[in-house]
Amino acid sequence: MDSIITFIGENIQLIYILILSIFVGIEVISKVPSALHTPLMSGANAIHGVVIIGAIIVMGHAEAGNWPALILGFLAVILGTLNVVGGFVVTDRMLEMFKKKK
Amino acid sequence: MIQQYWLYLIYLLGSVFFIVGLKMLSGPKTARNGNFLAAAGMTLAILGTIFMHKNEEGESIGNYGWIFGGIAIGTVLGWISAKKVKMTAMPQMVSLFNGMGGACAALISLVEFGHLHGDTPPVTILTIVAGLVIGSVSFSGSIIAYAKLQEILKKTFKLPAQNILTIILMASILGLSIYLAFGHASTALLYVIFALSLAYGILFVLPIGGADMPVVISLLNSFTGVAAAFGGFLYDNQVMLTGGILVGSAGTLLTILMCNAMNRSLTNVIFGSFGGGGAAAG
Numbered sequence: 001m002d003s004i005i006t007f008i009g010e011n012i013q014l015i016y017i018l019i020l021s022i023f024v025g026i027e028v029i030s031k032v033p034s035a036l037h038t039p040l041m042s043g044a045n046a047i048h049g050v051v052i053i054g055a056i057i058v059m060g061h062a063e064a065g066n067w068p069a070l071i072l073g074f075l076a077v078i079l080g081t082l083n084v085v086g087g088f089v090v091t092d093r094m095l096e097m098f099k100k101k102k
Numbered sequence: 103m104i105q106q107y108w109l110y111l112i113y114l115l116g117s118v119f120f121i122v123g124l125k126m127l128s129g130p131k132t133a134r135n136g137n138f139l140a141a142a143g144m145t146l147a148i149l150g151t152i153f154m155h156k157n158e159e160g161e162s163i164g165n166y167g168w169i170f171g172g173i174a175i176g177t178v179l180g181w182i183s184a185k186k187v188k189m190t191a192m193p194q195m196v197s198l199f200n201g202m203g204g205a206c207a208a209l210i211s212l213v214e215f216g217h218l219h220g221d222t223p224p225v226t227i228l229t230i231v232a233g234l235v236i237g238s239v240s241f242s243g244s245i246i247a248y249a250k251l252q253e254i255l256k257k258t259f260k261l262p263a264q265n266i267l268t269i270i271l272m273a274s275i276l277g278l279s280i281y282l283a284f285g286h287a288s289t290a291l292l293y294v295i296f297a298l299s300l301a302y303g304i305l306f307v308l309p310i311g312g313a314d315m316p317v318v319i320s321l322l323n324s325f326t327g328v329a330a331a332f333g334g335f336l337y338d339n340q341v342m343l344t345g346g347i348l349v350g351s352a353g354t355l356l357t358i359l360m361c362n363a364m365n366r367s368l369t370n371v372i373f374g375s376f377g378g379g380g381a382a383a384g
Contacts, residue, residue: 025352036133045196045199062168073209085181
C-alpha cells in the first residue's frame with residue numbers, strides 16, 4: 001500500500017494531467033455528427049501513435065551489444081511509425097472523400 | 103537543463119495541437135485541417151524527442167542509424183499502404199494500424215522489463231506490465247478484426263463456455279501481473295502474461311459479428327491510447343500521457359456514440375453473441 005501512495009505522491013502532476021485529459025477528451029468530441037465517426041476514430045488512431053516516442057527512447061538508449069533490446073526497439077520504431085504515418089494518411093483520404101461527396 | 107525545458111515546451115505545444123486537432127476533427131468543415139494540425143503536433147514531438155531527449159542519467163539519444171532507419175521503413179510502408187488501400191477497405195486498414203500501435207507499446211514494455219534492477223518499485227513494474235497487457239490485447243484483437251473485415255476469417259467462432267473462459271483468462275492475467283510486480287519479477291512469467299494477453303485479444307474479438315466490427319475497432323483504439331499513456335507514466339513523458347489519455351477517453355465516448363447510432367448498447371455488441379442460447383453465433 002505504501003508503495004502505491006508513494007507512487008501517487010511522486011507522480012502527482014502526471015496524475016493531474018491524466019484526470020484533466022480524460023475530461024478534455026470527452027468534452028472535445030462530444031458533439032461529433034455521426035457521419036464523422038469513422039474519420040474521427042481514424043484520426044484518434046493516428047494520435048495514439050504518440051507511443052512511438054517511447055519506442056524512440058527505448059531505441060535511443062539501448063546499449064551497443066544488447067541485441068534483443070536493439071532488435072525489439074527497432075521493430076517498435078517501425079510499428080510506431082506505421083501507426084502514425086498510416087493513421088494520418090488514411091484519415092486524410094477519408095476526409096478528402098467527404099469533400100467530394102458534398 | 104535549458105535544452106530539457108525546450109523539450110517540455112515542444113511537448114506542451116504537441117499536446118495542445120492534439121487537443122485542438124481532435125476538436126477540429128469532430129466538425130465537418132474543420133476536420134481535414136484538424137488532421138493536419140494533429141500530424142504537425144506529432145512531427146514536433148517526434149523530432150523534439152530525437153534531438154533533445156535526455157534520460158535520467160543525462161544521456162542523449164543515440165543509435166541514430168537504427169532510429170532513422172526504422173522511421174524511414176515505417177514511413178514508406180505506412181504511406182504506400184495507406185495510399186493504395188481501397189476506400190471500402192478503410193476500416194480494416196485503421197484496425198491494422200491500430201494493431202501496430204498496440205504492438206509498439208507491448209514491445210517497449212518487453213525491452214523495459216529487461217532494464218529492471220533489484221530495487222525497482224513494484225508500481226513501476228505494474229506500469230510496464232499494464233502497457234504490455236493492454237498493448238498485446240489491442241494488437242491481437244485488431245489483427246482478428248482486420249482479418250474479419252478483410253474476409254480472411256469468414257466465420258464467427260464461439261467456444262463453449264466462452265464467457266467463463268474469458269473471465270478465467272482475464273483473472274489469471276491480473277493475478278499473474280500482481281504476482282510479477284509484488285512477488286517475483288521473472289522474465290519467463292512476463293512472457294506467459296504476454297501470451298495470455300494475446301490469447302485474450304483473440305477470444306475477445308472472435309465471437310463478434312462483422313457488422314459490429316467498427317465499434318470493436320473503436321474500443322481497441324481507445325485501449326491502445328491507454329497503453330500509450332502507461333508509456334507516458336513510465337518515461338515521465340507528458341505528451342505520451344496526454345496523447346494517450348485523450349484517445350483513451352475520446353475513443354471510449356466515440357465507441358458509445360457509435361453504439362447509440364446503431365441503437366445498441368455496448369454490452370450488447372460485446373456480449374451479444376453470448377446470449378440467446380448460441381442462436382446469435384453464426
